[in-house]
Amino acid sequence: MNAPIRLLIHGATGRMGQALLWLAAQAPADFTVVAAVSRKPSQRVVDGVPQFGASELAGVPAFDVAIDFSLAEAFDRILALCEGRGVALVTGTTGLDDTQRDALRAASARIPVLWASNFSLGVAVLADLVERAARALPGWDCDIVEAHHAGKRDAPSGTALSLGAAAGQGGASPRYASLRAGDIVGEHTVQFTTAGERIELVHRAGNRDIFARGALHAASRLGTRAPGLYRLADLLD
Known part of the structure; x- marks a missing residue:
């Protein structure tokens, strides 16, 4: 039996960080969280997990994979730590600039x-289907309609743009429409239309835990891979 994967959770007090800690604790045979890193933790140990401040990052214990859902201004430090220790990094931090x-x-090249903008395994499959559909349907209109909760600011969403990039890889020129309402977790519809025909590819997220589960899935597979820049779709098998 393989030893549990040693995880570092970077951005541990955020919504994704909390979901990762909770889900990892439900699978002790698969994961051990050796460090939870946040800007300024109020306690040194929470539920058996050592807590570290951002300024203490260099002193965290050995780990196999870091999962990072933090802020762009904290990204450089976690990348440098993983690179320096030669370990894998799974990150969903948004707002990265070109330099980052x-x-x-x-x-x-080294780790x-x-x-990913979205860690849903279903969305990873959807992106593959979108590219294949776009390639098979040259000349069809391609529209991406996405809906999220009223508090989400960016539009189109990062996931919609990623799906649009997949459509573009297949030769389509996607158009976007966005809806912000209520407490919608996330819905994405990619529609291909021509005279007399319409195809819809749809993904609906029922809760946010699916994204944390996808990140843990990625962590369970990325740590043993060769250095490289991976997509979530590369780790589905």
Whole structure:
């Protein structure tokens, strides 16, 4: 039996960080969280997990994979730590600038790294289907309609843009429409239309735990991979 994967959770007090800690604790045979890192923790140990401040990052114990859902201004430190220790990084931190994206690509020559705008395994499959549909349906209109809760500011969503990129890889020119209402977790519809025909590919998120589960799935597979820049779809098997 393999030993549990040692995880570092970076951005531990955020919504995703809390979901990751909870789900990892439900699977002790698969994961052990050796460090939870946040800006300024109020306690040193919470539910058996050591807590570290951002300024203490260099002193965290050995880990196999870091999962990062923090802020763009904290991203450089966690990338440098993973690169320096030669361990894998799974990150969903948004708002990275061009310099940070270049640094992520450069680090992938030395460690396995994965950045995704959405960690739903269903969305990863959807993106593959969208690219295949766009390739098979040249000349069809492509529209992406996404809906999220009223508090979400960016529009189109990062996931919609990623699906649009997949459509573009297949040769389509996607258009976007966004809806912000109520407490919708996330819905994405990719529609291909021509005279007399319409195809709809749809993903609906029922709760936010699916994203944390996807990140843990990625962590369970990325740590043993060769250095490189991976997509979530690369880790589905």
